[in-house]
Amino acid sequence: MLQWGFLYPVMLGAIPLALAGLVYAYLRRGSAPRRIVSSVLLLKLLPRQPKYRRTFKPPTRFYFELLLLLLLGFGAAGLYFRGTAQRVVVVLDSSLSTAARFGDTTVHAELRERAAQYLSALSSFSEVAVLQPGDSALGAFVSPTEAQALVASSTVRYVEDRLAQLVTQAFSAPAVNVVAVFSDIEAPSTMPANLRWQTLSLASQGLRRDNITISDVSLQPPSPLAKGHTAQLRVRSFAEQAAEVRIVSEVVRSIKEVWRPVPLRNFDIELKQGEERIVPIELPEASAGIAYHFRIEPVLSDGTRGDVLPLDDSAWVTAQSTGTRVAVVSPRSLAELGLEKLTLFDFESTSIEELKKPRGAGGHEFGLAIVDRTPLDFIPTIPTLLSLSSMPELTLGESPQQGSISAWSEGHDVLSYLQFGALGSIQILRITSPLWMEPIVETTTGAVVVAGSKDNSRYVGLGLDIFPFRGSRDPFSSVLLLNSLKWLARTTLTQGYRVLKTPMLLTGPLHRVEVGNGEVQEPVVGEPFALPTRPGPFIVYPEEGDRNATLLAVNFFSPGESDLLTATGIVLPTVEERAEQMPSVSGIAGWLALIVFFALILDVVRYLIPARPRAGSVGA
Amino acid sequence: MLPANFTPAYLRQLELLKIRSRRAFLGSRQGGHVSPKRGHGIEFADYRKYELGDNPRHIDWGVYARSDRVYVKRFQEEQDLSVLVLLDDSASMDTPSGSGKWQRAKDIALSFAYIALMQQDRVCVSIPSSGDQPFSSGPRAIHRIAETLESATVGAQYDFLSSAQRAISRVGFPGVAIFISDLLMPLENTIAILDAMRARNLDITVVQLLGPEDREISEGAMVAVDSETGEQLEIVVDQRLREEYRALMDSFNARLVDYFHSHSIAYVLCDARQPLTEFVVENLIRTGLVV
Numbered sequence A: 001m002l003q004w005g006f007l008y009p010v011m012l013g014a015i016p017l018a019l020a021g022l023v024y025a026y027l028r029r030g031s032a033p034r035r036i037v038s039s040v041l042l043l044k045l046l047p048r049q050p051k052y053r054r055t056f057k058p059p060t061r062f063y064f065e066l067l068l069l070l071l072l073g074f075g076a077a078g079l080y081f082r083g084t085a086q087r088v089v090v091v092l093d094s095s096l097s098t099a100a101r102f103g104d105t106t107v108h109a110e111l112r113e114r115a116a117q118y119l120s121a122l123s124s125f126s127e128v129a130v131l132q133p134g135d136s137a138l139g140a141f142v143s144p145t146e147a148q149a150l151v152a153s154s155t156v157r158y159v160e161d162r163l164a165q166l167v168t169q170a171f172s173a174p175a176v177n178v179v180a181v182f183s184d185i186e187a188p189s190t191m192p193a194n195l196r197w198q199t200l201s202l203a204s205q206g207l208r209r210d211n212i213t214i215s216d217v218s219l220q221p222p223s224p225l226a227k228g229h230t231a232q233l234r235v236r237s238f239a240e241q242a243a244e245v246r247i248v249s250e251v252v253r254s255i256k257e258v259w260r261p262v263p264l265r266n267f268d269i270e271l272k273q274g275e276e277r278i279v280p281i282e283l284p285e286a287s288a289g290i291a292y293h294f295r296i297e298p299v300l301s302d303g304t305r306g307d308v309l310p311l312d313d314s315a316w317v318t319a320q321s322t323g324t325r326v327a328v329v330s331p332r333s334l335a336e337l338g339l340e341k342l343t344l345f346d347f348e349s350t351s352i353e354e355l356k357k358p359r360g361a362g363g364h365e366f367g368l369a370i371v372d373r374t375p376l377d378f379i380p381t382i383p384t385l386l387s388l389s390s391m392p393e394l395t396l397g398e399s400p401q402q403g404s405i406s407a408w409s410e411g412h413d414v415l416s417y418l419q420f421g422a423l424g425s426i427q428i429l430r431i432t433s434p435l436w437m438e439p440i441v442e443t444t445t446g447a448v449v450v451a452g453s454k455d456n457s458r459y460v461g462l463g464l465d466i467f468p469f470r471g472s473r474d475p476f477s478s479v480l481l482l483n484s485l486k487w488l489a490r491t492t493l494t495q496g497y498r499v500l501k502t503p504m505l506l507t508g509p510l511h512r513v514e515v516g517n518g519e520v521q522e523p524v525v526g527e528p529f530a531l532p533t534r535p536g537p538f539i540v541y542p543e544e545g546d547r548n549a550t551l552l553a554v555n556f557f558s559p560g561e562s563d564l565l566t567a568t569g570i571v572l573p574t575v576e577e578r579a580e581q582m583p584s585v586s587g588i589a590g591w592l593a594l595i596v597f598f599a600l601i602l603d604v605v606r607y608l609i610p611a612r613p614r615a616g617s618v619g620a
Numbered sequence B: 001m002l003p004a005n006f007t008p009a010y011l012r013q014l015e016l017l018k019i020r021s022r023r024a025f026l027g028s029r030q031g032g033h034v035s036p037k038r039g040h041g042i043e044f045a046d047y048r049k050y051e052l053g054d055n056p057r058h059i060d061w062g063v064y065a066r067s068d069r070v071y072v073k074r075f076q077e078e079q080d081l082s083v084l085v086l087l088d089d090s091a092s093m094d095t096p097s098g099s100g101k102w103q104r105a106k107d108i109a110l111s112f113a114y115i116a117l118m119q120q121d122r123v124c125v126s127i128p129s130s131g132d133q134p135f136s137s138g139p140r141a142i143h144r145i146a147e148t149l150e151s152a153t154v155g156a157q158y159d160f161l162s163s164a165q166r167a168i169s170r171v172g173f174p175g176v177a178i179f180i181s182d183l184l185m186p187l188e189n190t191i192a193i194l195d196a197m198r199a200r201n202l203d204i205t206v207v208q209l210l211g212p213e214d215r216e217i218s219e220g221a222m223v224a225v226d227s228e229t230g231e232q233l234e235i236v237v238d239q240r241l242r243e244e245y246r247a248l249m250d251s252f253n254a255r256l257v258d259y260f261h262s263h264s265i266a267y268v269l270c271d272a273r274q275p276l277t278e279f280v281v282e283n284l285i286r287t288g289l290v291v
Helices: A009-029 A060-077 A107-120 A144-152 A163-171 A352-356 A475-489 A589-608 B008-015 B061-067 B101-118 B141-151 B160-169 B187-199 B239-262 B276-287
Strands: A003-006 A034-037 A079-085 A087-092 A127-131 A178-183 A195-199 A212-220 A230-237 A243-252 A262-271 A276-282 A291-300 A314-319 A325-329 A346-349 A368-372 A384-387 A401-408 A425-428 A437-443 A446-454 A457-462 A504-506 A512-516 A519-521 A529-531 A536-541 A550-555 A582-587 B030-039 B043-049 B071-079 B082-087 B122-126 B176-181 B203-210 B220-226 B232-237 B266-271
Touching: A003 A009, A009 A060, A060 A079, A060 A589, A087 A107, A087 A144, A087 A163, A107 A144, A107 A178, A107 A195, A127 A144, A127 A163, A163 A178, A212 A291, A212 A314, A230 A243, A230 A262, A230 A291, A243 A276, A262 A276, A291 A550, A314 A536, A314 A550, A325 A352, A368 A475, A384 A475, A401 A446, A425 A446, A457 A475, B008 B101, B008 B276, B061 B071, B082 B101, B082 B160, B082 B187, B101 B122, B101 B141, B101 B176, B101 B203, B101 B276, B122 B141, B160 B187, B176 B187, B187 B203, B187 B239, B203 B239, B232 B239, B239 B266, B266 B276
Parallel strands: A034 B220, A087 A127, A087 A178, A178 A195, A325 A346, A325 A368, A368 A384, A384 A457, B082 B122, B082 B176, B176 B203, B203 B266
Antiparallel strands: A003 A079, A079 A582, A212 A230, A230 A276, A243 A262, A243 A291, A291 A314, A401 A425, A401 A437, A437 A446, A446 A457, A504 A529, A512 A519, A512 A536, A536 A550, B030 B071, B043 B071, B220 B232
């Protein structure tokens, strides 16, 4: 409670006296404007004028001097304010679980409301810092009013609460008197005396707590032996009743489509109370995309649609490219070659001239090359797959010949998993290879696949057509292509899709990040860029313009936050007992003296600088 | 550098003028004004009996033929004239600030100086608060005088009477004195300054320069502050008081004019708003101060 008073109240008696003196002085002086005239010689000869004004109409300066007088009087009387000061850390739980529906609002909104009420009751002398889950450090101590603004602007974060850690962090701040926690978690059984804990949980209010969540997701790319993509969705029930869950899957085929995914297939599963089920989802073969979105729409057995925490009902999977740019020189387009279905590489159609340039500064930036049905008059300087193509030292027969596989190099990586026995008679162009290349597959009419290394680059020559890539519909060609690319790129290519989890830090070249709804974030140059505060897709632009844009999608899986049924027990560390408040007296006599001092200077300056006379006003 | 309003056309008009003195004064060298000194000149003065040693060329042989007596002709010599321009630099000359009265006074003083210098006269523009100014002659001196005037400011509250008397006391030669002032000072002070000039045998002309603010008084309440003494006077002016002030001003000026007439002092009233050319070229010629 703020109190105020005077140290020397007797001095207040001087104010009326001084006030009377001021009024008298202005009555004497009058309020007529001062005008400098050449001479008052003749004016003095005019009939005498009354010295006192009939009405008291003081100028603005009178009020200024009146204010000065009052300040001086208050200062002399020793005006002071007295109150109590606290150094408070407000721990506001903004973890995912607080996004749970709480009537018409959310738990988080109610917690914010209660924190604001608490802050409004604090003395204005108090200092407050606000700490939330996910904060890297305790923020600055500010006034209770500013802290209310911070609390009001708080939003739910996709993080776990970790309240014990936050409380410890709050008490470790210097000279903290009180730590006030606002959370949906029940207070610990034993608490320090200067820890305030307000719980607002669905359980304490007797509200429904049924929640069903996607707790994990994975996606396998189409293997040569499997049809289409296969997703595995882990769906878990934290409900007190059974539910029928509709699983919705969507695909994003290009970055432009990211905000409008295309529906793939929906189906329903039954989920018992507390059950966790891994749901395999066979996605259509033609649904290859750069990202997949899965969400659940639960209908509880009592007929209630949706659960109390919708934010954990969604999951994203994105394609993971090796980042290798592959130059494709072919009379056929990428679509005709079927390479668009392969997300592991960034395929780009290019020309022989471009490929002929050296790699690096001034040249191209490709890491691999596929040359299809195009004769080369040079040996590329990067690993190259030559499909029905020739180059110096490697020639193809002129006309196709019919033959059966007669020999192959057992154990060569290019031939992994290939079943030659099942292969009948095929049509090939015979390959004549140099000494540094090894025939690894031969037919009765000649070599059909050769491979070798030269100047640290690998080369594969094919005398048969393996395009277009058709996945499981043409296992031999598909496996041969993937093996060849794998061998050329010296990579395993096992992970085709990835599941990112929040929070994540983006580093490296960043220009801007589009996070949906047209919102664009521009990172500070040189700083790690933490994204996103909410799960979902976002597009990273490493440079100005749309080149090399990458789609990322982030998930938040936390059973602890999704589980609204189980009360989490918190054990707090021992903290030092501190006084809860300190008296604070603010004497403002010093401030008043300072104000009066400057005001006096202003008054003197205004007095010394005469007003500019009005032209044509008076003369003598 | 002359002020911008001293255009070539204006200067050509000034070059045609000449400061007229109502009396003949002895000069220090040959000039354009008739001197009391007899000697070589153009204008015939009188005859004198021939004395031994006179130049026979001056004998009037016609008189000799008629009277059989030998007389020689005498001529009035033409000499230069000393011109003192005394500029009132009291604070009232620049009140209200920016009214143009002070600048107009400086322009008039410079105009007189230019006329005098172009006629081979010696001139001194005296600004009491700016220190002693020497007499100058020759057309080139106008630039130095112009610079002095350009940098001159009105004095703050100071004793103009004493300063003016001191400046007049330094005049060594009799000649013409031109006093430029608003004369807004006690009458006895004006008389004291003019008496000091008369004591130096100067042919005096007073140019009274008044601004519109000096002649009229606006209605309303005010605290009038004297620009020179700082004296304050609270006054509420109405129509009646305005007329009374006007009458007082006329009466004040009438008393001044009476004094000037009774002491053979030429007097010209100048309105600060009047164009410079009109005042110098027309008014001064009409009043006979310049010819």
